[in-house]
Amino acid sequence: MSALKGAVLFGQSGGPTSVINASAAGVFLEALKHEEITAVYGAEHGIKGILEEKLVDIGQEDRHELELLKSTPSSALGSVRYKLKKAEENETDYKRILEVFTKYNIRYFFYNGGNDSMDTCNKISKYLQSKNYECRIIGVPKTVDNDLMGTDHCPGYGSAAKYVATTMMELYLDTHVYNTPMVTVVEIMGRNAGWLAAAAALANYKGLGPDLIYLPERVFSVEGFLEDIKRVAARKNGKVLAAISEGIKDERGRYISEYNSDLARDSFGHAQLGGAAAVLGGIISDQLNVKVRPIEFSLMQRCAAHIASATDREEAFMAGAMAVRYALAGNTDKMVGFARVAGPKYKIEYQLVDLAVTANAEKKVPLAWINPDNSGLTDDFIAYALPLIQGEGEYPTEDGLPRFARLKKIRAKGDK
Numbered sequence: 001m002s003a004l005k006g007a008v009l010f011g012q013s014g015g016p017t018s019v020i021n022a023s024a025a026g027v028f029l030e031a032l033k034h035e036e037i038t039a040v041y042g043a044e045h046g047i048k049g050i051l052e053e054k055l056v057d058i059g060q061e062d063r064h065e066l067e068l069l070k071s072t073p074s075s076a077l078g079s080v081r082y083k084l085k086k087a088e089e090n091e092t093d094y095k096r097i098l099e100v101f102t103k104y105n106i107r108y109f110f111y112n113g114g115n116d117s118m119d120t121c122n123k124i125s126k127y128l129q130s131k132n133y134e135c136r137i138i139g140v141p142k143t144v145d146n147d148l149m150g151t152d153h154c155p156g157y158g159s160a161a162k163y164v165a166t167t168m169m170e171l172y173l174d175t176h177v178y179n180t181p182m183v184t185v186v187e188i189m190g191r192n193a194g195w196l197a198a199a200a201a202l203a204n205y206k207g208l209g210p211d212l213i214y215l216p217e218r219v220f221s222v223e224g225f226l227e228d229i230k231r232v233a234a235r236k237n238g239k240v241l242a243a244i245s246e247g248i249k250d251e252r253g254r255y256i257s258e259y260n261s262d263l264a265r266d267s268f269g270h271a272q273l274g275g276a277a278a279v280l281g282g283i284i285s286d287q288l289n290v291k292v293r294p295i296e297f298s299l300m301q302r303c304a305a306h307i308a309s310a311t312d313r314e315e316a317f318m319a320g321a322m323a324v325r326y327a328l329a330g331n332t333d334k335m336v337g338f339a340r341v342a343g344p345k346y347k348i349e350y351q352l353v354d355l356a357v358t359a360n361a362e363k364k365v366p367l368a369w370i371n372p373d374n375s376g377l378t379d380d381f382i383a384y385a386l387p388l389i390q391g392e393g394e395y396p397t398e399d400g401l402p403r404f405a406r407l408k409k410i411r412a413k414g415d416k
Contacts, residue, residue, distance in 0.1 A: 007106050007108070017073070019312050020142050021075070026140075049078070053103075057412045065406055084124070098131060115359065121139045137355075139323075139334070165200065171184065180238070191216070244256075244276055309389045336352065
C-alpha cells in the first residue's frame with residue numbers, strides 16, 4: 001500500500017477525564033515522528049472547531065508542553081457536545097467539513113471521545129468515502145462511564161474509579177467519627193451504565209466502603225431503598241453509607257433526580273442528571289427522621305489528575321499513539337480498543353473495533369456482578385476493576401502546585 005501523505009487533525013469531544021490529554025499527547029508525539037505527515041493540527045472544541053475553522057498548529061508547540069499533557073486533566077483543546085445530523089437529512093455540516101479538510105489537506109482524522117463521538121467519526125468517514133476523499137479516520141476511546149462496546153475498558157475509567165474508591169474510603173472514616181446516627185448518600189456519575197458507581201465496591205475490598213450500592217442496571221425502588229437503610233442502620237448503630245449512580249430509575253423508567261424537577265437535556269437528547277442524592281436525602285429525612293448528608297462527587301471524579309492511575313494514563317497515551325500507527329498502516333473506520341489477555345498478571349493487547357459496533361451502543365455492568373441485596377459487587381467485578389487503578393504515575397509540580405501543560409495554540413494557516 002502506498003503511503004498517504006497529508007496532515008493530521010485531532011479533536012476532543014464529550015465530557016473530559018483526567019487522562020484525555022494523555023491520548024492527545026499520544027497522537028501528537030507519534031504523528032510528529034512520521035515524514036508522511038505534513039502537519040499536525042488540533043481542532044478547538046471538536047467538531048465545532050472544524051466547522052468554524054478554528055484549528056491550531058501543534059507543530060509550533062514546545063515538546064515539553066506536549067509531554068506535560070500526559071498529566072494535565074480536562075480537554076486541552078476544549079470539548080463539545082454537538083450532534084451531526086445524518087448526511088441524507090442535512091448535508092450542510094458535512095460539506096463544510098470536507099471544505100476544511102481539503103483546505104488543510106487533512107488525510108488523517110482522530111476523534112477522542114465516547115459513544116456519540118464514535119458515531120460522529122462513523123458519519124464523517126462514510127460521507128468522505130461517498131465523495132471519494134481519502135482520509136483515514138480512527139476513533140480514540142475516552143469515557144469515565146466505561147460503557148463503550150468492543151473494548152475491555154475505556155481510558156479515563158481507571159483514574160475516575162480510583163478517585164471514587166479512595167474518596168469513599170476517606171468518607172467512610174469521616175462518617176464514622178461520631179457516636180450518633182447518620183445516613184450518608186453519595187451520588188456518582190453514570191447515566192445508564194453503573195461502572196463508576198460500582199467502583200465504590202473497591203473501597204469495600206479494603207473494608208472501608210459503602211454499605212449499599214445502587215446501579216442503573218437494576219430498577220430502583222424508593223421503598224426498597226428505605227428498607228435497606230433501616231436494615232443496615234439496625235446493625236450499625238444508625239450509621240449508613242450508600243453509593244448511588246446518578247442514573248438510577250424507578251419502575252416507571254423515571255430518573256430519581258426527576259422527582260424534584262424536570263430535567264434539561266443536551267444536544268444529543270441525553271438527560272442532564274444530578275441531584276438524586278439530594279432527592280433521596282430529603283425522603284430519608286422525612287420518612288426515617290434521621291440526620292442525612294447527601295454528597296455529589298460531580299466534576300471532581302473526572303478531573304482528579306492528582307490521583308490518576310498510572311495504568312490508565314499509560315493506556316490512554318498508547319491509545320492515541322496506536323491510532324496514528326493503525327492509520328498509517330492503512331486502517332480507517334475503526335476505534336482503538338483494549339483486549340485483556342488471559343493469565344495471572346494483568347496485560348492488554350490493542351485491537352481495532354469497527355466504528356459501527358461502538359457508535360451509540362452502551363456496555364453495562366453484568367447483572368451477575370451485582371449483589372442481589374445491594375450490598376456491593378461480586379469478586380468478579382473486583383478482579384476486573386482492581387488492575388485498572390494501579391500505579392501513581394508522574395505528576396509534575398511547581399511551587400507545590402500542579403504544573404499543567406500550557407499550549408500556545410497558534411492558529412493554523414492551511415496546507416502549504
